[in-house]
Amino acid sequence: MNDELLERFSRALVMLENLGPRLDDLLFPRQALVDGERVSGSQPKSKPPLVVPIMDLKVDAERCLQFWVNQLAALPIPPGISDAPLGKHRPGTGIGARAGWLRERLVLLACAPWAEQAALEVIDVAWLVAETVEPAGRGEPVVPPTWGTARVIASWLKLLGAPLSRTQLQRLVEAGELEVSAQPDGSLHIAFDDALALARKRSDQANRNLGHVVI
Structure with missing residues (x-):
């Protein structure tokens, strides 16, 4: 360190x-x-x-x-x-x-x-x-960061009603579904807008799946 x-x-x-x-x-x-x-x-x-x-x-x-x-x-x-x-x-x-x-x-x-x-x-x-x-x-209101660690981004997503856990975010990064930026201190920061869009997409998909009635 x-x-x-x-x-x-x-x-x-x-x-x-x-x-x-x-x-x-x-x-x-x-x-x-x-x-x-x-x-x-x-x-x-x-x-x-x-x-x-x-x-x-x-x-x-x-x-x-x-x-x-x-x-x-x-x-x-x-x-x-x-x-x-x-x-x-x-x-x-x-x-x-x-x-x-x-x-x-x-x-x-x-x-x-x-x-x-x-x-x-x-x-x-x-x-x-x-x-x-x-x-x-x-x-002035505190706005979400443009980039942040998985923990910070996960906290903001939860506050905005589109939760993704830190573990889920890390898995999405590993799968190449989220862009990351390497920081000088060695941490990887995730783009907040991309994470929010993906979280809302997954939430909408889950709601549609729940809406299907199996006869």
Whole structure:
């Protein structure tokens, strides 16, 4: 892993460590005291201008982080690297706890054979969480990226009601049905418009198949 990607990885973990609890606040609004009585918060939703199903994003982020926690915990500690704080105890629950556990073991993470893949996935997740929790005060709507990794594109397709999973997108790329662009950091980016058109085509086809009545 090059220094630039390692720095982005570190920042993404710090971002998730800080914003994870705020994502929980959106999902479970705190109760406020008004004239001595508790009043429940607003319904769970992301801040404008990006509208995201909070539970889906939370689950996806936790699964991503937990996967790399498990992968890292299964690795032997390389020679020359101290066992502290790289012990095998597992993190607490929640996005922030998992991200913090990984950040504290960034030296060990960087030595893993799958380090670049972990970095790219965590960076994508951090971007989605940040866009949901604090959209940087933008007044204009957040639009889908022209190009993005399979995880980012899959998230946008789901939001737009034309879901294709990350695995499905990767299979379509391997089959030559989707165009990709190689990035300097080694990641492959998918054209969003092509993915959306293909997702809608598959959805329309599935609906037509359901509409056929077998006599």
